[in-house]
C-alpha cells in the first residue's frame with residue numbers, strides 16, 4: 001500500500017454478507033461515482049486511501065468475519081497504509097456502541113439505513129436522479145433486485161429485524177425502472193431478493209402485491225429469467241404461482257426458507273405454521289407450477305430441539321425431496337426471543353445434525369440429477385474456468401445452487417444462453433454437450 005500524502009482520494013468498498021448487502025454496496029458505488037468520486041469495489045490493489053466496510057451481523061461466523069475485516073483495515077490505518085476507515089451495514093447497526101469502544105481506530109460507524117450520512121462523510125450528496133441506476137459488482141448478465149428492506153416477522157431466532165428494521169417495499173415503478181436500466185446494460189437474469197419477498201406490498205399497497213410486481217418485471221424487454229428468492233411460507237400469496245406458471249421468463253424456481261420440519265419446533269420458532277400446512281403448501285406449489293425447483297433452508301439445534309424433533313425433520317426432508325437445501329446450525333443471538341431460551345443442544349450435536357441432513361440431501365440431489373441425464377436444457381453461460389465453460393439452468397441460482405459443466409469446441413460468450421444436452425450428473429453438478 002502506498003504511504004500517506006502521495007495519493008488522490010480513492011474509496012474502496014468491501015462487502016461482507018448476503019446479496020442484500022451486495023446491492024447496498026452497489027448503490028453506494030453508483031452514488032459515489034455519480035458524484036465524480038473515484039470509487040472501487042473490493043479492489044485487490046492497494047491504491048485506495050479510504051475504505052468503507054459493509055458488514056454482516058447475522059450469525060456468529062459472519063460476525064467474526066466482519067470484525068476480523070474491520071481490525072485488518074484498522075491496523076492498516078495505524079501503519080499508515082490507509083487514511084480513513086468507515087464501517088456500515090448490519091454489524092455496525094447492531095453493535096455500534098460496543099465496537100466504537102473496542103476498535104477506536106475506525107473513523108465513523110453507520111447503520112443500514114444511513115446512506116445519505118455516509119455519502120456526506122465521503123464529500124458526496126445523495127442523488128435522487130440515480131435511483132434505478134446501479135453499477136453491478138457481479139458479472140453483468142445477472143443482477144440482484146432488492147424489492148424491499150427490513151422485516152416484520154417475529155421468527156424467534158432471527159436478529160435481522162433488529163438490524164434492518166421494519167418491512168419497507170420499494171414502489172413497483174422504481175423497480176421497473178431499475179430493471180429496464182439493468183436490461184439496457186445487458187442484464188438478462190433478475191434475482192428478486194428481500195428479507196421476506198412474499199410480504200411485498202402489504203405496507204405500500206395494503207395488499208400482497210408480489211404477483212403484480214412479477215407481471216410488470218416480466219414485461220421488461222431483454223429480461224429472460226426472473227428468479228424469486230426469500231419467500232415466506234405463512235400467508236404465501238398463491239397468485240404468484242399463477243404468474244410463475246403463465247410467464248415463460250419467470251424461472252420455475254422458488255427459494256422458500258422453511259427453517260424446520262417439526263410442528264413443535266416451528267411453533268417454538270414463531271414461524272406461524274405447522275409441518276402439515278407446509279407440506280400442503282409444497283404440494284400446491286408443485287401442482288400449480290409443474291417441475292418447479294424448490295430451494296429451502298433449515299436450522300438444526302434450535303433450543304428445545306429433541307432427537308424426536310430432529311427425526312421428524314429428517315423424515316420431512318426425505319418426503320419433500322427439495323432440489324436445493326442449505327442447513328445452518330442454530331446461533332444464539334442476543335435480543336432475539338430465542339436468546340431467552342436455554343441453548344441446550346450441544347454444538348457437537350448441532351454439527352452432527354447438519355451433516356446428517358446434508359448427507360440425506362446429497363443422496364436426494366444425486367437421484368434428482370440422474371433423472372436429468374439425456375434431457376436438454378437452456379443454459380446461461382456464467383464463466384470460464386480452466387478452459388471450461390460453466391453455466392446454469394433456470395433451476396439454479398448463482399453462487400448457491402448446481403452448475404452445468406459445458407462440453408463444446410465453440411467459443412461461448414459469457415451471459416449468452418445455449419442449449420445443452422445432459423450426458424452425466426453428479427450430486428451437485430450436471431455435465432452437458434452444447435448443441
Ligand code: SF4
Pocket residue numbers: 151152153154155158159160161195196232
Ligand atoms: S422472515 Fe427471515 S428475516 Fe424475517 S424474521 Fe423471519 S427469518 Fe428473519
